[in-house]
């Protein structure tokens with residue numbers, strides 16, 4: 001099957017070379033490492049991925065929300081090469097270098113709210129999450145770490161404990177560090193069976209009630225939340241939710257940690273998604289994925305009085321803020337800043353096309369997202385909202401066979417998600433929507 005951008009050259013997907021490498025993967029790689037699309041990549045440029053069989057896929061996964069300005073932007077490539085010719089790893093904690101400072105300076109300048117001016121750089125997002133909890137505890141000398149139902153924060157032990165979903169993330173790995181959950185504003189499936197806006201954001205009031213209870217009064221150290229619950233199904237809370245949550249955190253002297261690992265770096269049309277909701281001012285920002293230009297780079301950034309609480313030597317790591325990652329980051333962040341306005345064009349086109357699809361396919365229960373972070377929650381019946389997980393997987397597979405890479409997510413595994421490059425050309429985006437529509441037709445008529 002061949003169209004202008006996505007084009008399938010092999011008889012089957014995966015093609016023969018990918019299938020062969022797939023066998024090697026089974027022999028060598030632990031089963032726990034799941035694969036979204038069993039095609040092995042040979043080259044990537046802009047919004048296109050080419051596999052070892054010559055198949056070309058329009059990339060709506062962006063390496064799980066990392067390549068926010070596409071694959072291998074020439075400026076990022078040049079910055080990486082220039083840095084590699086100077087030095088690769090002196091380790092910032094042994095002999096520091098300037099680019100680490102410049103990344104911290106950039107994040108401080110762009111950080112949401114006010115006063116988030118000091119950072120530590122790490123590699124994976126999960127590391128930044130772990131450290132945000134460590135630093136909060138050191139700062140306020142309290143222990144209880146809270147997160148939201150439907151949240152995802154990574155796979156290391158504390159990040160995993162803060163994550164909500166059991167299968168496949170948490171099952172079998174316990175005991176995990178002690179953490180606590182509160183409800184997220186998942187209005188499509190309200191945990192309190194209420195309706196927005198008449199609910200008055202009762203879910204946020206419940207947090208206040210919980211922290212005022214004898215079990216938790218004076219004991220809560222931090223609350224971590226994604227502005228949009230990404231892995232949980234691109235759940236967008238009402239605009240009043242986070243401003244209210246931030247206020248409750250302040251009232252209880254709880255550090256509000258804003259996990260922007262997936263939603264940040266321009267993805268939603270603002271540098272950080274939480275900026276869509278004035279008044280939702282975090283105390284700590286955790287960033288990763290899109291800030292690194294494709295390299296492993298994450299950051300924990302907060303107010304000086306919080307960030308400077310831990311003793312000298314208590315924070316860091318061998319590779320955190322690697323010089324090549326910093327060079328890639330500085331270059332990528334500049335491209336993001338210049339192109340963030342384009343997100344509304346991406347969003348306008350996607351919303352229009354997704355709404356047209358929803359009119360034709362009742363399986364599309366809800367269209368959700370902000371900017372270039374859009375998803376469809378699939379249900380087998382719009383009235384009962386029975387999650388259609390099998391169909392979400394089938395749509396993803398049908399799209400792949402037609403030359404489009406999309407991902408699935410959701411607490412109930414029934415959400416199709418897309419995070420294209422924020423500079424994906426309009427004709428590539430149009431074609432991706434054509435392919436998605438064809439995939440829905442195929443799955444719903446089967």
Ligand SMILES: Cc1ncc(COP(=O)(O)O)c(C=O)c1O
Pocket residue numbers: 064123124125126127129152153154155226230231259260261262263288289
């Ligand atoms: C919101 C959020 N937090 C944390 C993480 C963990 O990041 P990493 O996989 O880089 O450890 C992710 C990864 O998907 C994420 O989406």
